[in-house]
Every structure is written in structure tokens, then in C-alpha cells.
Amino acid sequence: MTVKKNRKRLALLSHGRPPTVNATSKRLSSTATRNLIRSHHRLLKAREKAVNDCDDDLVKSIEARIKENGGLESYQLASKAGQSLERGGDSSRVLVDWMSSTLSQLKRSSFKLRVLEVGALSTQNACSRNRIMDVTKIDLHSQESGILQQDFMERPMPTTDDERFHLISLSLVLNYVPTAAGRGDMLKRCGAFLTKTLLPGCPLSNFTPCLFLVLPTACINNSRYLTEKQLQEVMASIGFNLLKSKETSKLIYQLWEFNNHGQNNHKRYSKALLNPGAARNNFAVVIND
Template sequence: MTSTKRRAKRPKPLSHSRPPTVKAKQAALSSKATRNLIRSHHQLMKARAQAVKVGDEELVKKIDAQIEAKGGLESYQLASKLGQSSERGGDSSKVLIEWLNPQLSQLKETSFKLRVLEVGALSAKNACSRNQQLDVTRIDLNSQESGILKQDFMQRPLPRDETDRFHILSLSLVLNYVPDAVGRGEMLKRCVTFLTKMLPAGFPGSFTPCLFLVLPAPCIYNSRYLTEARLQDILSSMGFTLARNKQTAKLIFQLWELSNDYRPKPFKKQMLNPGKTRNNFAIVVHDDQTTKSKV
């Protein structure tokens, strides 16, 4: 009896899932309009990813037209930026700074800085960027202002040495934008590669490298395929330990410290929390020895 083993498809870069952008009107949006635009864009992007997966080019074009009619990626980013503005209390990096304050206070009288990689950065003037104890590198698929490098995190060159790595990696409302479950797993694995435990000589105190993760609350609390326990299992297998956790009506904020060895194991898309009104957000992790060898 013979059998053939299908090879897992390599996740395509995030830029592949993004439609062409158009110039968005810089009109003021109400909080409700902002939420509706973001929600609509996410729904269209999920539909587009599914159409790409099955090779339905006509449907992809139709969805692209719908996205363009709503202002494209730039309109979505404008809404996201408004939603995270200080006027609406939405700068998620405030939470990160609050959690890191004890360690950052030790650096105030020194020249030492912790290196931060902010993925999906919308502003070069958020709380993280304004902190004098942090050296922030900002990247985004579609940079909207100076100080933010236009780059796909999944295509960023792998670190050559410790100087190319970071002490803190921020994924604030980024993982939920990745259109497929496998891509989300690959993104989390890649985070480990970009974190360093090495501190310069004379560094005051100690610091554990960490991942700042922000997700819409429904991704965990109203999903059929992801729960707090499953997310814990996934990140624990990658060496992370949950250090801080905060939940609001709309978001969850988590700080994961890279305190253990990288021991990835596969996680399939598995029904964990059945329900007709629940969503299909999931994280799938493939057993990838190639990724493991890079860490």
C-alpha cells in the first residue's frame, strides 16, 4: 500500500493578501463609523483570503472593488489610527509602558535603552515612541508617516546577530489582521527569532525579552477554535510565559516573557468552543524544523 504525504503550503507574505491601496479622504469619522469601517474591512479581507485560497480570481476582483469603494487600505488605517488616538483613549502602547515602568525606571539615569520592534505601527508619536528609555523600530505594510518603515514582518531579513534582535516585540492588533490561521502561527514562531536575551555589559538590573500582544476580545472569548487555554498552550510551546494580562470590553492586552526554551509543537484547527454565534478565528501551528533551527 502506498500513500502520498501532502506538503504543507508555505504561507504567503502578508503583502500578498493586501489589495491595492487608494488615497483615502481625510474626513473625520465618528467612533461608530470607525468601528464599522474596521469591521467591514476585516470581513472583506477574510472573504478575499478565502477567494485567493480557492483560486477564484473573479471573486478576488469583485472584493477588491468593494474594498476600494470603501477607501482601500489607507481608509482602514485611518480608522485604526483614529481608534487608537489619545482623544479616544486608544493608544495600546500606554499599557505596555505601564507594565514596563519598573524596568524602565532603572534606566532613567543611564544611557541604556531597550530595543523595540513595533509591527504594524500606525504612529511615530505613541507612548512607546515617546519614552526615552526605548529605541523603537517601526514597520508597517503601508507606512503612513515618516519614521515608519514600509516592510512586511514576515519578509523582514532574519537577524544576523544579536544586534539585529530586540528586547521587546509589539503585535498590537496585528495578528488578527493575518488572513489565515497558518499564517498567524508562523508569525508567532517568527517573533521568537527576533527576540534577544542578551543585555549590554553594565546594564542595571535584569530584563526578560517579551512579546506585547493585543487582540480583539472576541478572537479569544467568542471563537470556536481559540480559547485562553489554547493560546496559553501555543505560546508556552514557543518558550513564552504570560506575565501580564488585561481585558476590556473590546480588547485583550497580554505581555508574554520569553523565559523558556523554544519547543514548538503542532496545533491543529480544532473545535474547542461550539456555538452558532461564535466566530472562526484560529491559530494553526505546523511542526517546522526549519524554523526551529533558526532560533
């Protein structure tokens, strides 16, 4: 009975993340940052496997190790360090740059684009400082007063367009979801929170809502179960088309436009071996009915 509950809870982001402890204020080097993040993800994957194997003792043991390593707060500390200016800056600068044409059309008006930033770590990033973006920030463990502590998978479904957004940001969030099916569920859920409806008098024309997605490069370029082509097919099946893409040695930035309003014709995508290799990772996205 306990195992069944654990499996069900993994569908929620909060139950895929570990307990938290006080984070150290010590400055992290770039090497320490990478090691902490990688170790954290390895432990999460080991916990997922232990849950699927119904090994409750191993689950508890892994959770204890996660806690010893600092839990979610230490992971967030490492993520913040990775987004510091001396290490490349925050990813939302790419989103603001990509949306510059749309934002310039709104510059002389009072209209703003509603943005939902999932997994927000700061209230001082590029989106937050842009006066034409009205940003709602949520995270599992809020570190600032301007960030709502909330699990996106538990956020109440919108019932009106006023409760929806023109942009959603998932920057280094999807790779944190512990299961392939959970990642597919998160992407499908994003569609329900997007709207192309603008207020009367808005100077924008032909506006399409978008999803900003940032993933570690290895999730796509070094996975056994996901390729760039496969990701585009998966996203197309749930109404998203790739608009822009940028790749660095560490990250892949993508902007997806959403055109599937009012439809529910999702194609199933299971976990299939595409790129065999001992050195590859198991990152995948599964779309169920």
C-alpha cells in the same frame, strides 16, 4: 498555476492586505470607525475563502470591493481614529506601564531597550516618547517618515544580537493576518527577533525579552477555535509564557515573556472546534512544524 502563487503569497502580510487608495481626511465617528474595520475584515476573510476555493473571479471581485471601500489607507485611518485620546488612547501606554519597573532601573543610565513595533501607525505614541525605548517602527504602508515601510514576514532574519530586540509589539496586527497558519508563523518568527542579551554594564538583572500582544476581545472570548487556555498552550509551545494580561470590553492586552532561546521543539496545533455556536467567529492560531 495562478492559484498556487496566490496561496503562497498569503503567507506574507502584504499579500493578505488589499490594494491601497487615497484615504479620506474626513473625521470618522466611533460607529463609522467600527463599521469600516469590521467590513474590511469581513472582505479579507471572504477573499481568503475565494482563494482557497480557487475562484479567481470572486477574488478579483472582492479585491475591487476592498478598493472601493478605501483599501488599507482607510483601514489605517479608522485604526488611528480608534487610538485617539478621546477613544481610549494608544495601546502602547499599557506596554510602557507594564515595563515601568524595568524602565525605572535604566532611568539614570545611558542604556535603552530595543523595541520593534510592527504595524506602527504613529511616531508620537507612548513608546516613541519614552526616552528609554529605542523604537524601530515598521508597517506595510508607512504614513510617516519615521516608520519603515516593511512586511515583518519579509524582514531579513537577524544574524547577531545587535539585530534583535528586547521587546516586540504586535498591537492589533495578528488579527489582520488572513490565515490561522500565518498567525502561527508570525508568532514563531517573533522568537527569532528577540534577545535577552544586554550591553556590558547594563543595570538590569534577570531580564527576559517580551512580546506585547493586543487583540480584539472577540478573537479569544467569542471564537469557535480559540480560548484563553488554548492560546496559552499554543504560546507555551513556541517558548512564550504569559506575564501580564488586561481585558476591556473591546481589547485584550497581553505581555508574554520569551524563554525558548536556541530551541525548536514546537508542538503542532491544528484548527479544532472548541466552542460551537452560530454567533461565534472563526479566529484561530495554527502551529505547524
